Amino acid sequence: xxLGVLFSGGKDxxxxxxxxxxxxxxxxxxxxxxxxxxxxxxxxPNIEISSLQAEALGLPQVRRTTEGKKxxxxxxxxxxxxxxxxxxxxxxxxxxxxxSVYQAERVQRICNHLGLWxxxxxxxxxxxxxxxxxxxxxxxxxxxxxxxxxxxxxWLGKQIDTKLIDRLVDLQQKYGLSPxxxxxxxxTTVLDxxxxxxxxxxxxxxxxFKGNSGVFKIKQARLISK
Amino acid sequence: xxxxxxxxxxxxSLGYYEFVLPIVTIAKTQEECIVKHFFEVxxxxxxxxxxxxLSGTALKDTATLSQPEKFMWLKETEKPVLGICAGxxxxxxxxxxxxxxxxxxxxxxxxMLKENPLFSRDFKAYSLHSCCVEPSEDFYVWAKSTKCxxxxxxxxxxxxxALFHPEVRNPEIIKRFILLNKS
Numbered sequence: 001x002x003l004g005v006l007f008s009g010g011k012d013x014x015x016x017x018x019x020x021x022x023x024x025x026x027x028x029x030x031x032x033x034x035x036x037x038x039x040x041x042x043x044x045p046n047i048e049i050s051s052l053q054a055e056a057l058g059l060p061q062v063r064r065t066t067e068g069k070k071x072x073x074x075x076x077x078x079x080x081x082x083x084x085x086x087x088x089x090x091x092x093x094x095x096x097x098x099x100s101v102y103q104a105e106r107v108q109r110i111c112n113h114l115g116l117w118x119x120x121x122x123x124x125x126x127x128x129x130x131x132x133x134x135x136x137x138x139x140x141x142x143x144x145x146x147x148x149x150x151x152x153x154x155w156l157g158k159q160i161d162t163k164l165i166d167r168l169v170d171l172q173q174k175y176g177l178s179p180x181x182x183x184x185x186x187x188t189t190v191l192d193x194x195x196x197x198x199x200x201x202x203x204x205x206x207x208x209f210k211g212n213s214g215v216f217k218i219k220q221a222r223l224i225s226k
Numbered sequence: 227x228x229x230x231x232x233x234x235x236x237x238x239s240l241g242y243y244e245f246v247l248p249i250v251t252i253a254k255t256q257e258e259c260i261v262k263h264f265f266e267v268x269x270x271x272x273x274x275x276x277x278x279x280l281s282g283t284a285l286k287d288t289a290t291l292s293q294p295e296k297f298m299w300l301k302e303t304e305k306p307v308l309g310i311c312a313g314x315x316x317x318x319x320x321x322x323x324x325x326x327x328x329x330x331x332x333x334x335x336x337x338m339l340k341e342n343p344l345f346s347r348d349f350k351a352y353s354l355h356s357c358c359v360e361p362s363e364d365f366y367v368w369a370k371s372t373k374c375x376x377x378x379x380x381x382x383x384x385x386x387x388a389l390f391h392p393e394v395r396n397p398e399i400i401k402r403f404i405l406l407n408k409s
Contacts, residue, residue, distance in 0.1 A: 023239065108285060112331065118286075121244060124244075124248035124394065
């Protein structure tokens with residue numbers, strides 16, 4: 001089956017892509033660039049890096065920019081998926097949704113409307129196990145956004161490793177944070193993954209932190225051999 | 227032991243992770259589980275298990291409905307069966323019910339019609355289906371949404387159907403089904 005993956009460049013969509021590519025033909029990535037930093041639907045930090053990730057994966061990318069207004073962004077997503085359908089003859093769409101009924105429901109509706117299959121291979125997966133799976137599969141993932149107390153600027157740019165997972169799980173017990181950032185507490189950027197033919201090297205970045213939230217913004221990056 | 231039947235169009239499909247694994251995760255908290263794809267369910271599997279759960283599938287996946295011969299065992303088994311979404315539709319088709327087009331996607335209000343051991347009040351549940359069943363006289367209707375029948379139970383057999391996906395927001399329904407049949 002020819003599939004397009006809704007791709008933000010974060011850990012969930014990249015892991016969903018990995019699952020999909022093991023079983024079906026992933027023929028393109030579909031990326032929505034939201035101008036609204038608090039979008040309900042789309043991961044935002046470092047979304048521009050997704051074109052470098054697409055290059056690393058050797059996959060074409062359908063990109064759409066949206067103003068990110070709550071329901072309008074859905075018609076932009078539908079347009080992007082329809083474009084992927086026309087250009088790459090996709091028969092289905094894959095998402096990295098884990099817990100969000102809000103996201104899953106909306107993508108299901110769009111796919112149903114366009115007559116496409118919809119798959120959410122990470123759906124309801126246990127969050128700690130999901131993070132550990134990234135390590136087992138040798139994903140290189142950094143924290144690129146924190147949006148909840150007590151996460152602070154010290155977390156930004158940190159690579160996900162066993163120690164960091166333990167700390168996130170500890171915060172889940174103390175503060176009720178979702179360790180995989182399912183409530184939008186944490187956003188991530190993937191620098192390397194098993195399907196990447198080259199990996200991303202960050203050359204320049206900035207850290208912005210205000211109140212209880214901040215982003216690790218990649219200003220310049222390039223692909224290097226693995 | 228619980229037999230979870232993978233109802234997706236093929237074995238090891240992408241749908242397995244979305245529709246089978248979440249059920250296994252919940253069921254395993256209560257009892258040991260084995261998973262078999264619907265192509266490979268054997269008489270031995272059926273006789274060894276204590277109860278059976280039929281998974282749902284992707285919205286576009288109607289593979290089980292075009293292969294009724296693979297589910298003849300549903301009518302014969304005396305084991306408790308819970309069919310979820312495509313699983314309920316397949317129970318419907320096997321027991322001669324009419325399937326009607328009915329689309330529900332997302333959180334849905336489920337209204338209780340009859341006291342029963344699986345749930346005790348109205349609730350909200352995640353729906354993902356494009357058709358529903360018109361229950362035959364052999365089945366009780368325990369719950370409905372505004373659009374269609376949501377939970378059925380055979381009058382003389384421990385055969386249950388839930389059209390919504392309890393594994394998403396209502397795991398207690400799966401746990402109660404398992405506990406009910408343990409005792």
